[in-house]
Amino acid sequence: MAVVFSSAALTVPAGASTAAARDPLAPVWVSPLKGDSDFSTIVAPDAKNVWAFGTTRSAGKARPLAYRKSGSIWKRARLPDGLNGGIHAADAPSANNIWAVGGGSFDRGGSAYLLHWNGERWKLVRRWKSALPLTIATTGRRGVWVFDSLQSRALRFDGRRWHNVKTPALVLNAAARGKTIWASGLGKGSKAKVMRFDGQRWKLSNPDALLPKHTKESMTFFGEPAFAGENVWMIAHRFANRNDGNPKIESFLLRHGNGRWRKEKTGPASTISHAPAPDGRGGLWLLASKNMSYPDGNLEYDLVLAHRTATGRWSERPLGHVANETTGISEFVRIPGTQRLFGVGSVEPPGRDENAVIFELS
Template sequence: MLAGAGAAALALGIGAGTAHAATPAWQISQLTAHYEIHDLTIAPTGSAWAVGERTKAGKTLPVVQHLSGTTWKDVTVPATWKTPLKVVDASSSKNVWAFGEDGSIAHWNGKKWSSAKFGGGFHPTDAAAIGASDVWAVNGTTARHWNGKKWATVKLPARVGSIHAVSGKNIWAAGSIGMSKAAVIHWNGKAWKVAKTVSLPKPDEYADISFMDVTVSGKSVWAVGSQSWSCGVDGDDVCYKPLVLRLTGSKAKTFVASKGVGYTKVAADGSGGAWLLQGAWSPKFVHVTGDTFTSAAAPQPAHYDVNLTTLKNRAGTKTIWSAGGSFPQGDPDDPTGQGIYLRNG
């Protein structure tokens, strides 16, 4: 397990006016009218899946898409499904799991879909499918674990919103303990434990500090998020400091930007570094190699804004995908919005 000793913090000027080296180019790969993509996953086998919603005749319906070559194509789902899907993960083309905002569960075994529903108001914010009998879904201080026969409830030592599995005995999740301590937790096959990381000075007494996403790249675990607090003359504004944690063996290093909105997603870059998504609406892609950060605005269709919700790497390659929705500028609820996929590498 990676732990955190010999920790160091580094303040970085990642805001406007900072000079950056050129980053590898991101390109818009696909636009689909009346769609919005919420999540995507790329299995270790290379099988790629995405979920979201589409608007048809004034109704909102679930979407599942599968990558064929360089094109994302619709996958037929049962006509009885009516709820948008928010989360997806897969270990192969024969083991795909998707989850809806109402607690619905969908499973593809390579031949057909099956469905169920969590009780108790549980609706996953992220999931990790290691195998057909080993699946984790998380939301807050609770996880649900599928053992091939049933979903068991597992209490977590932190409030988490994201999870990343390397194997059934090496799983990471990220979030916070309380409102003021960003946290990373680790599953070793037997128990969840809080990883020792870096204690950061709070920019404000009431600041919220949390990680939003976590991944593993090479020998390092990366977690990203932000510090946020009320600011402005009347306290009616929100200030941010983007936050990155890198755990490598027994060493932990934290990078805190001087300005800018928080980091929302992180993915391995295929070379031991990481790609970060900074913000969601009209975001930036930030590439980290060593201790060097380079950034570029996400490409947008002409006269459209984009809202990106996911960032994933195809293991063993430098190919990175991001996805979300694009909407006419100034009108995020416009029904002529489009699902959007972006690719690097």
């Protein structure tokens, strides 16, 4: 899994309490680390095992970061020595089977790597000098797909051996259920693509025809797939330049079921910023924004938590007004067996280091 597009940010007061708070704008946990740090992804295989991953930077060096939720406390986990950069994406088939990919700058002697948690410790599984994995998908108990963001290929591990697999396009987002993988990315000419692996081979599956026609000034990106009930859900993002210099951003909610794509109605919020989080009941949680404007060239909007039931009913709850891009949520997830939502990201109070933070949105 990975998140490529994210316009949502939360304005968080400096010095906010690290204790659980009712205010949805306040983080429930702030990293105590010195130097800059941020979280990029979060996984929750069950209610007792929630992991947040990212990067910590100190003295000009970047290192991967992993924290595990133990009760109401977040504890830093020890990772293998000698790793550079940060963790970009993770997937967790179960509490004792978690995979994560990361890496740093190749021009500084860095490398990409795959990590595995077996329930007791993290192990370095493999390194790459010529791949930049930004997303990962697990199939079953042993199958792992690592997608190279530098070329149209996947590095597939079947539990015993590695295989290079050509993909129809460059994969930037992916999610799996069973042996089926849905992915989105970019084809020739940076054209947005959606593709599916059926357990045997990859095929393109193009929902672009459901969207408004392109103009010379517009671009489309497809987000990370999500599974809810028997359906696959995906957000399409359309960017278009306007005469006033402020881009127009639109979001479209797409559903794949019974072999075809459909465009679904959305709630009052106009721009859906992140991949949907299934609510476990056939519905979806979404972070969205509305009333977007660009005073002084800076993006401002109202952030809302939206919910779509399995029958298509929408509701939303305001999370506050966003006036700058100094803080934000990178990804959010529902805790299994509950309707609690945790988001990860960062906060950068004026004059202070950037800190990795945990938000509770529900």
